[in-house]
Amino acid sequence: MNNLLPTTTAGSLPKPSWLAQPEKLWSPWKLSGDELTEGTHDALRLSLDDQRQAGIDIVSDGEQTRQHFVTTFIEHLSGVDFEKRETVRIRDRYDASVPTVVGAVSREKPVFVDDARFLRGQTDQPIKWALPGPMTMVDTLYDAHYKSREKLAWEFATILNQEARELQAAGVDIIQFDEPAFNVFFDEVNDWGVAVLEKAIEGLTCETAVHVCYGYGIKANTDWKETLGAEWREYEGIFPKLQASDIDIVSLECHNSHVPIDLIELLRGKKVMVGAIDVATATIETPEEVARTLQRALEFVDADKLYPSTNCGMAPLPRSVARAKLAALGAGAGLLRGELSS
Numbered sequence: 254m255n256n257l258l259p260t261t262t263a264g265s266l267p268k269p270s271w272l273a274q275p276e277k278l279w280s281p282w283k284l285s286g287d288e289l290t291e292g293t294h295d296a297l298r299l300s301l302d303d304q305r306q307a308g309i310d311i312v313s314d315g316e317q318t319r320q321h322f323v324t325t326f327i328e329h330l331s332g333v334d335f336e337k338r339e340t341v342r343i344r345d346r347y348d349a350s351v352p353t354v355v356g357a358v359s360r361e362k363p364v365f366v367d368d369a370r371f372l373r374g375q376t377d378q379p380i381k382w383a384l385p386g387p388m389t390m391v392d393t394l395y396d397a398h399y400k401s402r403e404k405l406a407w408e409f410a411t412i413l414n415q416e417a418r419e420l421q422a423a424g425v426d427i428i429q430f431d432e433p434a435f436n437v438f439f440d441e442v443n444d445w446g447v448a449v450l451e452k453a454i455e456g457l458t459c460e461t462a463v464h465v466c467y468g469y470g471i472k473a474n475t476d477w478k479e480t481l482g483a484e485w486r487e488y489e490g491i492f493p494k495l496q497a498s499d500i501d502i503v504s505l506e507c508h509n510s511h512v513p514i515d516l517i518e519l520l521r522g523k524k525v526m527v528g529a530i531d532v533a534t535a536t537i538e539t540p541e542e543v544a545r546t547l548q549r550a551l552e553f554v555d556a557d558k559l560y561p562s563t564n565c566g567m568a569p570l571p572r573s574v575a576r577a578k579l580a581a582l583g584a585g586a587g588l589l590r591g592e593l594s595s
């Protein structure tokens with residue numbers, strides 16, 4: 254474990270082709286029942302090994318036990334009917350057929366706690382576990398019960414807090430909430446989004462993170478990015494509120510991005526997971542490129558608060574590409590570490 258510039262990933266990594274169809278979101282499982290449980294745990298160990306070989310310091314499960322970062326969590330809750338589907342516009346960007354909230358939402362039993370315990374048993378390295386953020390969950394559903402995005406978000410925060418406390422007890426060191434919706438609904442983020450997120454982390458003693466990005470490298474996202482102009486200033490509307498929040502770490506997109514890097518200054522004092530790997534291209538970064546991106550970020554983040562990371566999850570990428578990108582991340586952070594200590 255490197256104490257200076259500890260590397261990590263935003264979350265998901267590709268699944269093996271024997272477990273699910275590669276390079277696809279919401280890819281159906283190829284196994285079922287006990288075979289699926291065993292298969293996802295085998296995949297988790299492989300994913301952990303890929304991270305270890307690349308020299309990643311803070312490791313994750315690579316999200317091998319879930320089909321999708323939002324849907325899989327919601328599937329485990331009551332109050333949501335997956336048979337009853339409505340078409341809604343997700344993140345103001347693309348239409349999708351989504352499940353319906355038909356009654357009070359609640360968590361009958363833990364969702365990822367057994368998987369986290371399994372990961373904990375596989376490694377002594379610090380582990381990070383990702384959960385969907387409340388606003389992003391709301392944005393992935395049709396709500397026929399609460400009829401209020403904010404009200405539903407508060408309910409989800411209570412549920413996420415229950416899950417997070419049990420993940421912490423299972424030995425998770427960092428709990429991360431994925432909130433791509435924060436990059437779209439600025440007024441809501443400032444009105445209630447950050448407050449709801451703070452409810453989700455209430456009482457936790459482990460570290461907490463929020464991941465806000467421009468999404469996976471899928472077409473709906475790359476088309477949307479085309480419309481954002483030369484400079485992407487979305488973070489400007491939400492970073493001040495996040496800086497003042499109880500969240501410990503902010504995970505953001507940086508490499509190959511049109512985000513003006515000086516916006517990171519708005520988070521001064523927070524730990525920052527700086528995305529130094531572009532997940533929207535199969536081109537592998539060189540360690541030098543990674544080091545340069547991190548170096549630029551160092552102007553706005555204190556070195557002891559910078560966590561080299563990926564821009565977003567790598568689930569949709571070919572496995573060999575993701576592995577090479579992990580290696581570039583590890584090597585690039587190593588280069589900069591060497592420069593800083595000499």
Ligand SMILES: [Zn+2]
Pocket residue numbers: 263433464465466467468469564565566
């Ligand atoms: Zn992301």
